[in-house]
Amino acid sequence: MLSTIMKCTPAVCAVKDEYQIMIPVNASAVMWIKVGGKTFYDESNGILRSDTDIHRITVPMSVLDHAKEYTVYWREVFERKPYSPVLGETQDQTFVFRPMKSDTVRAYMISDTHGMYEQPIAAAEKFLELYGEIDLLILNGDILSNSGDSANFILYYRIIEKLTGGEIPVIISRGNHDLRGKCAEKLCEYMPVEHGNSYYTIRMGNIWAILLDLGEDKEDEHKEYNGTICCHAFRERETEFFENVVKNEKNEYNAEGVEHRIVISHVPFTRCDMAPDAKESPLFKKWVELLNDQIDPEFVLSGHTHWQYIAYPGGKYDGYGMKFPTVVGALVDRENPYFAGCGIIWSHDGIRIVFNDGDRVLEETVLGENKS
Ligand SMILES: [Fe+2]
Structure with missing residues (x-):
């Protein structure tokens, strides 16, 4: 069952040799994805983004094609104070992925x-x-x-x-x-x-x-x-x-x-x-x-x-x-x-x-x- 933070399942969008994984959300949250032991963040120059209703996390195609699954992690942001912002616990959901075939x-x-x-x-x-x-x-x-x-x-x-x-x-x-x-x-x-x-x-x-x-x-x-x-x-x-x-x-x-x-x-x-x-x-x-x-x-x-x-x-x-x-x-x-x-x-x-x-x-x- 899809987590309530997500408005719908992620969209794995192909751009160049990367996937931009787009995730519309219902609440303010920081978000990242782990694929094959590597972590990819939705960030802006080192700052995890939370003031958005859609996250974008970019993953190299070769990494996701090889791993064939990705796990989305998030923490809901209750109050992004300049000092000691208030966030919820880390949650996650895993999705399988089927890369393009080379025959039919x-x-x-x-x-x-x-x-x-x-x-x-x-x-x-x-x-x-x-x-x-x-x-x-x-x-x-x-x-x-x-x-x-x-x-x-x-x-x-x-x-x-x-x-x-x-x-x-x-x-x-x-x-x-x-x-x-x-x-x-x-x-x-x-x-x-x-x-x-x-x-x-x-x-x-x-x-x-x-x-x-x-x-x-x-x-x-x-x-x-x-x-x-x-x-x-x-x-x-x-x-x-x-x-x-x-x-x-x-x-x-x-x-x-x-x-x-x-x-x-x-x-x-x-x-x-x-x-x-x-x-x-x-x-x-x-x-x-x-x-x-x-x-x-x-x-x-x-x-x-x-x-x-x-x-x-x-x-x-x-x-x-x-x-x-x-x-x-x-x-x-x-x-x-x-x-x-x-x-x-x-x-x-x-x-x-x-x-x-x-x-x-x-x-x-x-x-x-x-x-x-
Ligand atoms: Fe048109």
């Missing part, structure tokens, strides 16, 4: 649920029932309809709890609706980030991924934002990061053991009509060129359109001459709550893409077959 890998992507819970859970559970347990959960943005209240963020973690129990890795990507509301500026406290950035690379098992974040879906000057965003500057900074990933001599996407390279992006930036305005198109063209020329990904995984499809090179949704498919994996009806998600199975037979809802499979295809 199953992942499930949920995005654009806009506050729905039962429908995406039902879809993921139907996939589990039909295809077997998943090794990775991907939440690809717009799980919320807005970030007007920090309490909204808990939905990400409730979905993760239900589908992972803190026992498998998860990737969380930001959607454009997540940028809206007075708490959006605090997203980096509530989501995994690398040095505060919502874009980063991930190396997990034999999969290498780059998580790209288009930000808002309209021009910065749009009246909906009324002067509160600067996504153009953000995207320029992100493009610089992307170029550095390619320039880096380490060539992390070609490292030993990498067998699959994927791109995760809430918005399918490979479509011309997804650019917030015409002046942003050159940036996305650049992203596609970097992918074409340097990274050669298996596919881009997106949501945002509320419609499921697979776009192939040269098709009507190929805006910039991509040499790889784009899988758009969430079918959503917000008016009559309905959700269908996307399963991905990497095996010796290729990459199988499954679109399904809580009742049935809508489409199943091996990537590259039946191109249309």
Whole structure:
């Protein structure tokens, strides 16, 4: 049974070669994790953090993958006085962990649920029932309809709890609706980030991924934002990061053991009509060129359109001459709550893409077959 200090089970979020273990809590507490005899703290320059409703404890992937379990420790903080603060006894709870496999890998992507819970859970559970347990959960943005209240963020973690129990890795990507509301500026406290950035690379098992974040879906000057965003500057900074990933001599996407390279992006930036305005198109063209020329990904995984499809090179949704498919994996009806998600199975037979809802499979295809 989950301890009452935790709002839900930890979320083991993959970032670079680390897991950021996110733990939403009900009370002020200091917290740390022990893995394989090593201790990792939620700290700020040597100070254990307690003035927060979500803890983040970073653990090297190699350590947790090897140990296959982690123990969360905490002491509730009753009064953090400058001298002799008052804390409760040390308590702990252990979670098992199943690292990524290297043969058949199953992942499930949920995005654009806009506050729905039962429908995406039902879809993921139907996939589990039909295809077997998943090794990775991907939440690809717009799980919320807005970030007007920090309490909204808990939905990400409730979905993760239900589908992972803190026992498998998860990737969380930001959607454009997540940028809206007075708490959006605090997203980096509530989501995994690398040095505060919502874009980063991930190396997990034999999969290498780059998580790209288009930000808002309209021009910065749009009246909906009324002067509160600067996504153009953000995207320029992100493009610089992307170029550095390619320039880096380490060539992390070609490292030993990498067998699959994927791109995760809430918005399918490979479509011309997804650019917030015409002046942003050159940036996305650049992203596609970097992918074409340097990274050669298996596919881009997106949501945002509320419609499921697979776009192939040269098709009507190929805006910039991509040499790889784009899988758009969430079918959503917000008016009559309905959700269908996307399963991905990497095996010796290729990459199988499954679109399904809580009742049935809508489409199943091996990537590259039946191109249309
Ligand atoms: Fe969206």
